Amino acid sequence: MNLSKKIVLAEDNSILSKLLQFKLEKEGYQLLIATNGKEAVNLIEDNRPDMILTDIMMPFISGLEVISHVRNKLEMKTPIVVFSSAGQEEMVLNAFNLGANDFMSKPFSPNELVIRIKRLLQ
Amino acid sequence: MSDLIQNSIDAFQNSHPIIQFCAYVSFLFMAIIMGLMIYLKSLRSRLRIKGRIEATYKKKYEADLIEYLYADDDPENNEQQQKIIAYLAKSSHNRLKRKLIINTFLKLKNEISGETADAIQNLYYKTGLINSATSTLKSKKWDAVARSVRELTQFEIKEAHDEIIPLINHPKKEVRNEIQKYLVKLFRFDGLEFLDVLESNLSEWDQIQLLEILNKFNNLEIPDMSKWLLSKNDSVVLFTLKLARIYNQYEAQEAIKSLLNHTNTEIRIEAINIVNHLGIFEAVEIIKTDLFSRCLEEQIAFFKMMEEMAMPDDIPFIKEHIQHENFYIRVSVMKIMNLITVDTDNTFKVNTITPDFSIDKDLTIAS
Numbered sequence: 396m397n398l399s400k401k402i403v404l405a406e407d408n409s410i411l412s413k414l415l416q417f418k419l420e421k422e423g424y425q426l427l428i429a430t431n432g433k434e435a436v437n438l439i440e441d442n443r444p445d446m447i448l449t450d451i452m453m454p455f456i457s458g459l460e461v462i463s464h465v466r467n468k469l470e471m472k473t474p475i476v477v478f479s480s481a482g483q484e485e486m487v488l489n490a491f492n493l494g495a496n497d498f499m500s501k502p503f504s505p506n507e508l509v510i511r512i513k514r515l516l517q
Numbered sequence: 518m519s520d521l522i523q524n525s526i527d528a529f530q531n532s533h534p535i536i537q538f539c540a541y542v543s544f545l546f547m548a549i550i551m552g553l554m555i556y557l558k559s560l561r562s563r564l565r566i567k568g569r570i571e572a573t574y575k576k577k578y579e580a581d582l583i584e585y586l587y588a589d590d591d592p593e594n595n596e597q598q599q600k601i602i603a604y605l606a607k608s609s610h611n612r613l614k615r616k617l618i619i620n621t622f623l624k625l626k627n628e629i630s631g632e633t634a635d636a637i638q639n640l641y642y643k644t645g646l647i648n649s650a651t652s653t654l655k656s657k658k659w660d661a662v663a664r665s666v667r668e669l670t671q672f673e674i675k676e677a678h679d680e681i682i683p684l685i686n687h688p689k690k691e692v693r694n695e696i697q698k699y700l701v702k703l704f705r706f707d708g709l710e711f712l713d714v715l716e717s718n719l720s721e722w723d724q725i726q727l728l729e730i731l732n733k734f735n736n737l738e739i740p741d742m743s744k745w746l747l748s749k750n751d752s753v754v755l756f757t758l759k760l761a762r763i764y765n766q767y768e769a770q771e772a773i774k775s776l777l778n779h780t781n782t783e784i785r786i787e788a789i790n791i792v793n794h795l796g797i798f799e800a801v802e803i804i805k806t807d808l809f810s811r812c813l814e815e816q817i818a819f820f821k822m823m824e825e826m827a828m829p830d831d832i833p834f835i836k837e838h839i840q841h842e843n844f845y846i847r848v849s850v851m852k853i854m855n856l857i858t859v860d861t862d863n864t865f866k867v868n869t870i871t872p873d874f875s876i877d878k879d880l881t882i883a884s
Binding site for chain 1: 579580582583586587621624625626627628629630631632633634
């Protein structure tokens with residue numbers, strides 16, 4: 396059932412992307428990886444994913460701009476989970492104001508992320 | 518053509534010595550610039566090659582790490598895991614490769630928690646990277662020692678404690694700073710045991726870093742700080758006073774009172790400030806007895822403290838200083854007098870209404 400579920404991951408940490416790709420593909424999701432916000436926007440426009448996972452701080456276009464683009468320009472209601480680091484509380488609030496559905500503070504547990512993805516995709 | 522060259526040489530030889538000198542200097546600079554350009558080109562090409570090598574190994578180590586983490590418990594995968602461990606252990610003998618492996622581990626470890634983070638930590642042990650880090654602690658190069666301590670902190674290696682603690686009085690402040698961070702990050706308040714033996718100065722920056730680390734932890738059991746308040750190292754005493762203020766150490770009252778007569782002025786002033794913060798009323802009498810033998814800064818701190826701690830009995834004493842030559846003391850005295858009014862029948866009242874200093878709009882300059 397999950398095979399059809401596409402997830403766009405926008406994350407500039409290459410090894411974390413690889414780890415999440417392994418983890419989520421094992422769970423049956425199709426993962427599309429973007430290393431910056433610009434790539435993420437292109438992937439979202441081209442693939443219309445079922446879920447978006449995005450880091451807040453990224454090169455070129457930030458996670459907040461990605462959320463804004465998805466909600467305001469593309470007018471998509473796709474669930475969005477934001478990854479934040481310590482000290483980015485203000486940005487997380489902004490992300491929620493822009494339309495993010497959930498957030499995870501780094502360092503986070505990949506298993507917990509899988510649970511949240513399953514819950515949001517139900 | 519040869520005539521032209523010959524004529525040019527003749528003209529140069531017959532020219533003014535200043536022109537000849539300038540020409541020689543120009544040739545010299547041209548030669549230097551050419552040399553530097555060649556050096557820069559080779560340096561850039563070397564850096565590019567190094568960057569390419571680093572990128573290749575980085576990719577390889579990232580893939581190996583992911584493969585290791587996602588190899589399940591079945592025997593075939595276990596064999597693969599053992600191969601990865603052996604490969605990484607072998608690679609770590611090279612300094613550059615070791616650095617890349619460590620960076621790869623940390624790059625992931627800093628972003629994730631739970632089982633995967635524990636697995637990375639285990640890999641750090643299994644590849645023997647921990648052994649090379651602990652053996653570097655004995656190095657004569659201070660920067661290598663500092664780097665090792667930082668690495669052990671990042672990987673949360675508590676086992677290295679006994680090897681690290683003898684270095685707490687290392688001559689290099691960078692090493693000491695890394696050790697202090699290691700102890701506090703991994704052992705929290707228990708790690709502050711280094712204050713017992715610290716001989717060197719704990720700089721303001723070191724103190725800020727330690728307080729920031731401690732601030733991240735909640736529900737900590739706070740140890741008795743009295744022994745550090747009585748330390749011979751003044752910076753330790755000042756740092757402990759900060760801790761006592763942040764963590765409201767009422768238990769350390771006696772030690773704080775004894776600091777009111779410390780030889781260091783800064784400590785005495787800080788102690789007065791803490792007396793105010795913790796509300797140690799017995800300390801007021803101690804300071805009052807010899808207030809005017811104390812320095813001006815202490816007197817100012819005392820009156821500032823009295824703004825919040827003054828009792829009706831203190832009013833006559835405070836009133837005596839309403840004409841004090843120091844502006845800050847006069848202001849404090851007036852503030853105290855404004856707060857407490859003693860009536861003629863010896864009763865007092867605390868004035869809670871803030872005086873209104875706003876300008877009456879109906880009044881004009883002419884009126």
